[in-house]
Amino acid sequence: MVDVETYINDLKETITHRDPNQSEFQEAVFTVLDSLKPVLKKHPEYVKANILASLVEPERVIQFRVPWQDDEGNFHVNRGFRVQFNSAIGPYKGGLRLHPSVNLSIVKFLGFEQILKNSLTGLPIGGGKGGSDFDPKGKSDSEIMRFCQSFMTELQKFIGPDLDVPAGDIGVGGREIGFLYGQYKRLNGFQGGILTGKGLEYGGSLARTEATGFGLIYYLNALIKDQGDTLKGKTVKISGAGNVAIYALKKAQENGANVVTVSDSNGYVYDPNGIDLATVKQIKEVERGRIKEYADRVSTAKYFEGSVWDLDIDYDIALPCATQNEIDETQAKLMVKDGVKYVAEGANMPSNSAAIAVYKDSKIVYGPAKAANAGGVAVSALEMSQNSERLSWTFEDVDNRLKDIMENIYQKSADADKEYDLGKDFQAGANIAGFEKVAKAMLAQGLV
Structure with a gap:
C-alpha cells in the first residue's frame, strides 16, 4: 500500500519541478492536496488510479497573442489565456479576467479552484478559466471593443456551448461580455449558450449580476x-x-x-x-x-x-x-x-x-x-439551462434556486467535516466534498 504522505509529497515535488515559478497555482493546489489526505486513506483506489496526478494537470492550456489598436492609432499586443482544466462532470466553465496581473499561474490557480467550486454546486459543469493581461481601466469603449473582438477571434476556435462556456470575472462585465458575444456570433452564427453573464436582451439570466x-x-x-x-x-x-x-x-x-x-x-x-x-x-x-x-x-x-x-x-x-x-x-x-x-x-x-x-x-x-463565492458560476450554469430551453426564468425563481444551491454547498462541506472529523474545518470539508464527486467521475471514465 502506498503511503499517503509520501504520495502527496511526491506529487508536490513534481508540480514544483514542472511549474517552478507558478506560486499562485502551487499555493492553491498544495492547500487542496493536504486537505485530501483523510479521503485518500479511506479510499486507496484513488491513489492506485493516481487520480490526483490527473486532477492537478490541465486537460488543455491555450495561450495566444491579442493584437489591438488604441484610439490614437497605436498598436499593442497582449497575452490571452484559456485553461481547460477538467471536464469529468461537464463542459469547462469559468470566467475571463482582464487585469495586468493575469499570467499562466493566476489562470491555472483559478481554473483548478473552479473544478471543485463547480462540483460543489451540484450542477454538471467542469472547471476552466481564462483572460488576459490587458488593463481595461482608462480605456475607451471603442478600445475595449477592439480588444474584445481580437481576443474572441482567437478564443472562439477552442470554445462551444457543449465544450467550454466562459463568463465574466475581474475586468469583464456586461460591456465586455457583449463585445465578446457579438464577435463570436459574427464568426460562428447564433449560439446563445456560448457565454454567460449576457445582457437580458440576448439570452442573459435575471439575478446573474447579483x-x-x-x-x-x-x-x-x-x-x-x-x-x-x-x-x-x-x-x-x-x-x-x-x-x-x-x-x-x-x-x-x-x-x-x-x-x-x-x-x-x-x-x-x-x-x-x-x-x-x-x-x-x-x-x-x-x-x-x-x-x-x-x-x-x-x-x-x-x-x-x-x-x-x-x-x-x-x-x-x-x-x-x-x-x-x-x-x-x-x-x-x-x-x-x-x-x-x-x-x-x-x-x-x-x-x-x-x-x-x-x-x-x-x-x-x-x-x-x-x-x-460559488453563486456566480451556479447562476451561470442556470443561464446555460435557460439558453438550452429557450426560456427565461423569473428573478424569484433563479434567486430561490441560488439560495438552495448555496445552502446545499454549506451542508455538503459541513457533512464532509463531520464524516472525516475535521473539527469545523469547512475549507477542508469543501475541498473533500468537491473532490469526491470529480474523483468518482474520473475513476468511472478510465485513463483519459
Missing part, C-alpha cells in the same frame, strides 16, 4: 445559523466595490447587518453609520469612478489609502470581495484582535495560507472562496 454577492450571504447565513448565531446586528467589513461587494453589501443590509467599509485598488472608505448602497452604485456602476469620491459625498465617511484590512476597529464579520491574496498573516492577526468571528470569501483565494492558518488557530469560522 448572484455572487447574494450567494455569499446565503452561504454565510447557513454557516452562521449552524453555529447558533444570526447575521442581524453584526458589524461587517467588506473589501472591493465591484459586483460581488455591492450585492453582498445589499443582501447583508437586508439581513440586518451594518456594513462599514468598501474599497478599491487605491484605498477604502469607513462609514461607521453604514455604507450607503445607492452612493456606491452611482460611483462605481454609473460613473465608473474611484471609491474615494464616496467620502466627498457622505459626511460620516472617511477615506484612507491602503488596505481595508489594516483598519483597526471592532467588528464581527470579514467579507473579502476584492482579489487574491489581499489578506496576509499580520492582517489576519488584527482580525483576531478586533473580535472577528467569521470570514467568508467573496473573492477567489483572498486570504493567503498564513492568514488561513491564523483563522484556524484562533477558531475564527472560515468559509473558503470555492464554497462561499
